[in-house]
Amino acid sequence: MQVIETELPGVLILEPKVFGDARGYFLETYRANRYAEFGIPPLVQDNQSYSTHGVLRGLHVQHPRAQGKLVQVLEGEVFDVAVDIRRGSPHFGHWTGVTLSGENKRQFWVPPGFAHGFVVTGEHALFVYKNTDYYSPETEFSVRWDDPAIGIEWPLEGVPSLSQKDSEAHCLADIPADRLPGYEDYA
Ligand SMILES: Cc1cn([C@H]2C[C@H](O)[C@@H](COP(=O)(O)OP(=O)(O)O[C@H]3O[C@H](C)C(=O)[C@H](O)[C@H]3O)O2)c(=O)[nH]c1=O
Numbered sequence: 001m002q003v004i005e006t007e008l009p010g011v012l013i014l015e016p017k018v019f020g021d022a023r024g025y026f027l028e029t030y031r032a033n034r035y036a037e038f039g040i041p042p043l044v045q046d047n048q049s050y051s052t053h054g055v056l057r058g059l060h061v062q063h064p065r066a067q068g069k070l071v072q073v074l075e076g077e078v079f080d081v082a083v084d085i086r087r088g089s090p091h092f093g094h095w096t097g098v099t100l101s102g103e104n105k106r107q108f109w110v111p112p113g114f115a116h117g118f119v120v121t122g123e124h125a126l127f128v129y130k131n132t133d134y135y136s137p138e139t140e141f142s143v144r145w146d147d148p149a150i151g152i153e154w155p156l157e158g159v160p161s162l163s164q165k166d167s168e169a170h171c172l173a174d175i176p177a178d179r180l181p182g183y184e185d186y187a
Contacts, residue, residue: 006096011082011114012038013098014070016109020090027105029072030130040109043070043130049080051120051127056160058117059143059169066112067109068132073146077101077122079155080108083115085143085172088183093172095152102126113186115143140178142169143171149173 002015004074019026032042045067051057051097076108080100085179101122110116112132118125142165145152149172154160170182 003143008096010111013107040130045131049127052124056119059115062136062140063134064135065139066181068112069110069129071129072107073100075102075124076125078118078125079121080118082110085120086113086183087180096158111182127152144168144169147171
């Protein structure tokens with residue numbers, strides 16, 4: 001397992017060891033004791049989504065009950081992004097991104113308190129992710145994917161395909177400060 005730090009402290013790229021042989025390959029995608037060594041707490045909910053090229057899901061966050069997310073692509077390719085939206089964080093409004101694919105088998109750790117999203121850069125993406133807390137629709141909200149104050153450089157050709165919820169999201173500056181996770185809550 002290779003663990004790669006990103007420019008956002010706490011956000012990690014993980015490269016599990018792949019055991020290939022004449023039959024195909026094997027890899028471990030989660031092990032509580034080993035992942036705890038990298039600061040990843042126990043994971044309680046597993047999700048899967050399938051999206052076609054040009055779909056953009058996000059930016060999503062829950063607060064309270066912020067979810068840390070261990071994300072991975074089983075088939076296809078996405079550009080995956082984490083944004084630090086914790087009030088008081090020295091990296092507030094900063095983003096980092098990584099290409100995840102069935103080919104590179106990389107995982108991306110998005111800590112609690114970060115907004116998360118991805119755009120499908122392959123023909124499709126079978127996307128799976130494990131969460132540190134349960135889905136809480138009453139505390140979930142979206143941040144605009146194209147918030148100029150965040151300035152994510154999405155590898156996009158044209159306008160992305162968004163859900164109604166994501167198309168109506170607000171920019172960070174228009175979200176009341178007390179609605180945002182605090183750095184102290186999730187440092
Ligand atoms: C997230 C979630 C959704 N749902 C239901 C609610 C909706 O009826 C339907 C689709 O939900 P939504 O449009 O929010 O799904 P995504 O746009 O893929 O959102 C997810 O993808 C982005 C990138 C994230 O980071 C979040 O984890 C998550 O919000 O699934 C559930 O029943 N349980 C869940 O945990």
